[in-house]
Amino acid sequence: MAYQLYSRGSVRSANPQISSPLPPATRQPQPPIHPVPPQLPRSAATSPRATATAQSQESLAPYGGDFSTSHATPHPHITVESVRTVHIPSLTRITSLLLPIRYPNSFYTNIITDPVVASLSRVAVYHDHPVAAVPNSSGSSGSDKVIGGIRCRLEQQDSDYQIQGRVATNLYIQTLHLLSPYRGHGVAASLLDSLLYAPADDVGRKHKVSHIVKHYNIQSVTAHVHEANEDGLRWYVARGFKVQDGIVEGYYRRLQPSGAKIVRLDVQWDDQAEDHDQSCEAHVAQEESQNTTSSDAEDEEWEKVEADHDDDDHGVQPLDESRVLDRTDSTPSRKRKAEEESAHLPQRR
Template sequence: MAKYNISLDDLTPNNLQVLRRINSVVLPLPYSDAWYKESLTVGPLVKLAFFNEIPVGAIRCSLVVPQKHNVGESKIYIMTLAVLAPYRRYGIGKQLVDYIINDVVKLEEMAFVKEVYCHVWVENTDALEWYVKTAGFEKGEVVPGYYKKMDPPGDAVVLRKRV
């Protein structure tokens, strides 16, 4: 039986191009240089995944805090989750999501987070099924025209998981 090792690592200026490359191969829309630069400032909300020391996946999140006078709970938004196609059956995406749900949410500065959520293109049935069946998210509302840079603009399903 073949052995393999899956590990997660922090994003640094030295491996920033790895995040950019994985996203460009897997995701249908490009992200700006400013987005990648900001990714270096979000600490535990971004991780790279390695399969036998080969970079094959990444997750990038943001913290969503209600405005001062609004009622609501803080949330973590999964901005991107990407795993290279040949490595999708090894549990790498699940390990990345579990890291956010089980490790990041337990950090003292994240103790007020009550939900993790994301948007998935309605046509990406594989991702929608994965989030529900594998990662335990629940489908929410459809947001018409969420992906404005698609031609034509694409609708998104909101997926949520209480933590």
């Protein structure tokens, strides 16, 4: 071994023009289908806006509702669930596999320990059997596996933009990834929809915003996409996002080109509009109830009319007019008549 080291040293000294291999940090990996920003640039990480965003998220009251219920996806074997401790190892491996960055352990542990981050994070779980009725996330089978996930954070918008005293927030997508064999089935969209929209009661009914959106007063959703990632940009545009003008240069320091584009979705929701929809639905239900009651009353009245005014006996003779049952004393009974006839018959010897 010492000889090998010495020989290598001699070769290097004799050939000074030969450059050493590039370190792994400078190699250019291929961009993933849905690349997400590994971290903010150094200039932005120390900016007052980034500090204010972190402070605003810490000051937000966590969502106190139940978000542990699983959500169905178009794929019969895949559900969207809240992140639990058992999911963290698989989620860590998938994130490091699909994204060209290495997040610290706190990035994953905060999903469990921070209630705000927990309410804004989901995982896609593949089951080895079709999930006909989506169960609650109370346990995990040994055959179930994590195939993707989403993690978001909240950014406070302009302080003068408030609705009913609540400061408006922006939902920033930090990570959104899915293993390639399961893409094209609407699973990634289900991950995002599980945070933004409430489950639809009827097929084809317009989704309403979720309670999480209302609680945090989320007015928009944004994400960074690698400037050369045409598939990722088309994916966001197909779901209502708009690509903002300009490119954030140097955002992806490990990719070439290193720029990023910002996509934005304005969340359309209004308390008054939803209250109006609910009142309309209640009014329609009341009208249907009244129509049903009126129809029942008409049916009852129709039966009464038929019973009161039907004079046709339909060939049935009333009991008091029946000659068979209404006997008089002068009419002999059949038994008595038979006895009299037998008395007049001659007896055989």
